[in-house]
Amino acid sequence: MLRLPVIVLLAVSLIGVWTQATPQHADRIFVNGEIWTGDDAHPKAEALAVSGDKILAVGSTKEIRALAAPDTAVVDLKGRLLVPGFQDSHLHFPGASVNSVRLDGLETLDAFQKQLGEFAKSHPHLTWITGGGWGYSVFPNQTVDKKYIDAVISDRPVYVSERDGHMGLANSKALQLARITSDTPDPPNGHIMKDAKGEPTGELKEAAQRLILRHMPSPTEQEVYETLLKHLDEAAADGLTSVQNASWSPADQPVYLRALAAGTLKLRFRFAPLILPTDGGAPRDHKLKTPLTAEDLKLYKELRDMFHGPLIKFGSIKGFLDGTVDARTAAMFEPYVGGGTGIPFWEQDDLNKTVALYDKEGFQVLLHAIGDKAINMALNSFEYAAKTNGKTGRRHRVEHAEVPRLADLPRFKELGVIASTQPLFANPDATVLKNYAVLLGPERASHADAFKLYDDAGAVQAFGSDWGVFDFAPLKGIYCAVTRTTPEGTPKGGWYPENRITVEAALRHYTRDGAYANFDEEVRGTLTPGKLADLVVLSKNILTVPPTEIVKTKVLLTVMGGRDTYRDKDLQ
Numbered sequence: 001m002l003r004l005p006v007i008v009l010l011a012v013s014l015i016g017v018w019t020q021a022t023p024q025h026a027d028r029i030f031v032n033g034e035i036w037t038g039d040d041a042h043p044k045a046e047a048l049a050v051s052g053d054k055i056l057a058v059g060s061t062k063e064i065r066a067l068a069a070p071d072t073a074v075v076d077l078k079g080r081l082l083v084p085g086f087q088d089s090h091l092h093f094p095g096a097s098v099n100s101v102r103l104d105g106l107e108t109l110d111a112f113q114k115q116l117g118e119f120a121k122s123h124p125h126l127t128w129i130t131g132g133g134w135g136y137s138v139f140p141n142q143t144v145d146k147k148y149i150d151a152v153i154s155d156r157p158v159y160v161s162e163r164d165g166h167m168g169l170a171n172s173k174a175l176q177l178a179r180i181t182s183d184t185p186d187p188p189n190g191h192i193m194k195d196a197k198g199e200p201t202g203e204l205k206e207a208a209q210r211l212i213l214r215h216m217p218s219p220t221e222q223e224v225y226e227t228l229l230k231h232l233d234e235a236a237a238d239g240l241t242s243v244q245n246a247s248w249s250p251a252d253q254p255v256y257l258r259a260l261a262a263g264t265l266k267l268r269f270r271f272a273p274l275i276l277p278t279d280g281g282a283p284r285d286h287k288l289k290t291p292l293t294a295e296d297l298k299l300y301k302e303l304r305d306m307f308h309g310p311l312i313k314f315g316s317i318k319g320f321l322d323g324t325v326d327a328r329t330a331a332m333f334e335p336y337v338g339g340g341t342g343i344p345f346w347e348q349d350d351l352n353k354t355v356a357l358y359d360k361e362g363f364q365v366l367l368h369a370i371g372d373k374a375i376n377m378a379l380n381s382f383e384y385a386a387k388t389n390g391k392t393g394r395r396h397r398v399e400h401a402e403v404p405r406l407a408d409l410p411r412f413k414e415l416g417v418i419a420s421t422q423p424l425f426a427n428p429d430a431t432v433l434k435n436y437a438v439l440l441g442p443e444r445a446s447h448a449d450a451f452k453l454y455d456d457a458g459a460v461q462a463f464g465s466d467w468g469v470f471d472f473a474p475l476k477g478i479y480c481a482v483t484r485t486t487p488e489g490t491p492k493g494g495w496y497p498e499n500r501i502t503v504e505a506a507l508r509h510y511t512r513d514g515a516y517a518n519f520d521e522e523v524r525g526t527l528t529p530g531k532l533a534d535l536v537v538l539s540k541n542i543l544t545v546p547p548t549e550i551v552k553t554k555v556l557l558t559v560m561g562g563r564d565t566y567r568d569k570d571l572q
């Protein structure tokens with residue numbers, strides 16, 4: 001059945017016709033497609049009409065063709081799949097600088113050293129070599145050491161982050177510049193790793209990273225702008241139209257405003273300034289903040305009042321409760337295999353009060369919590385806020401939520417808490433199998449990054465990537481959530497295959513659940529008349545092809561607010 005916004009139906013019934021001069025002119029129609037709308041009332045369609053930045057109508061090809069004016073552009077989908085624009089609910093723009101080295105996906109020490117050495121050679125003007133993306137499996141026995149960098153770069157300081165950004169590796173020159181020696185004590189919430197002789201190995205965890213980061217030159221505004229534009233293009237090419245930035249740096253604000261003014265902002269952004277008392281070694285904005293001040297709160301409120309979309313929004317804030325499993329800094333109830341239970345960054349009492357304060361002030365709180373202890377603490381704090389302020393409908397979120405206690409799963413639904421998870425964290429590569437799963441042990445590993453458990457528990461689950469280092473391509477995330485194998489198809493049958501979910505569930509988590517998590521479900525997230533025309537055309541119908549084909553599927557067209565932000569050369 002053809003669906004039109006109520007206002008159009010009214011206009012049609014009153015006037016009988018509408019003309020080009022009305023805002024309901026069909027600027028472009030998409031016909032002969034397979035449309036997954038994400039709207040339970042009308043899940044499937046063949047065609048869709050766009051007027052300005054909104055969806056005018058969704059229906060059969062015949063119905064939509066009837067809306068076309070002589071100057072309406074017609075896109076023949078030729079049976080291709082059209083879905084709502086993807087939302088990434090947890091990432092970190094502006095991302096790695098155009099002047100940094102990328103070490104993602106490398107598998108050997110040789111490759112790591114070659115990449116670093118070549119980058120240094122081709123960037124002689126850089127006083128520091130920075131970047132990241134490496135995983136522990138690159139190093140012999142998963143043992144990280146500065147000597148591996150010194151062997152290729154010893155004349156300039158080097159600092160490269162591990163792929164999740166919670167730790168990094170410095171070479172000797174960088175340690176020297178930062179005056180980190182065997183005598184340097186661990187800073188609060190951080191570790192300077194030392195060898196048997198007490199010498200720093202170059203590995204710095206969590207807040208210890210700041211000891212180095214503060215010596216690095218800040219990028220210029222132009223450099224950040226170029227970095228932003230580069231990554232916006234990449235995101236649009238992957239089908240993204242909206243993102244929740246899980247961080248915010250006042251220093252970057254002018255760059256986003258510049259992109260907004262120039263019309264080059266290809267994503268809808270929601271930003272989460274950092275809560276306290278630590279930023280957990282989060283990248284780029286390195287200043288350790290101490291207790292919440294009235295000014296902080298005032299600023300966050302001002303930002304929220306000033307920016308409420310559709311392209312830039314505030315209203316959420318982000319805190320860290322723990323680190324990561326790979327670094328054994330995720331806070332666990334029981335020790336890791338090999339010892340340690342991680343570092344909880346908060347006392348429950350302080351956390352409760354802080355969360356309740358933000359809740360009362362109308363903010364949505366995002367809490368990074370990976371270990372079962374941290375997830376439990378996050379849920380406790382949301383429960384406390386609800387008890388103190390009443391149920392506020394703030395849709396608070398647990399970020400990552402990787403290793404929950406099974407007993408805590410129902411609390412997500414009960415408390416209206418969103419599980420903000422990252423499907424590619426379950427990509428069973430060497431680091432996941434040889435480090436992550438081993439540290440957890442089989443019982444906990446069997447329900448780590450088990451997205452199905454959240455679905456079964458009735459929680460709203462919003463998918464993201466934690467991009468900055470991880471890939472943000474939603475198609476790769478969907479593939480991983482559906483198969484729980486690497487793109488090469490290993491391990492055969494999938495890593496804990498009982499935790500696989502359907503393509504449709506993954507699509508929901510990447511579209512309407514993300515919109516809900518951003519309080520945007522009334523304006524976007526499904527292909528419903530009257531909502532923003534954020535949509536993606538894919539080269540294959542991922543809902544019907546064998547799962548192995550999902551990873552070979554391409555984004556052909558990305559449209560945000562009716563405007564093309566990416567068009568593949570294969571789209572005719």
Ligand SMILES: [Zn+2]
Binds near residue numbers: 090091092246466
């Ligand atoms: Zn993150």
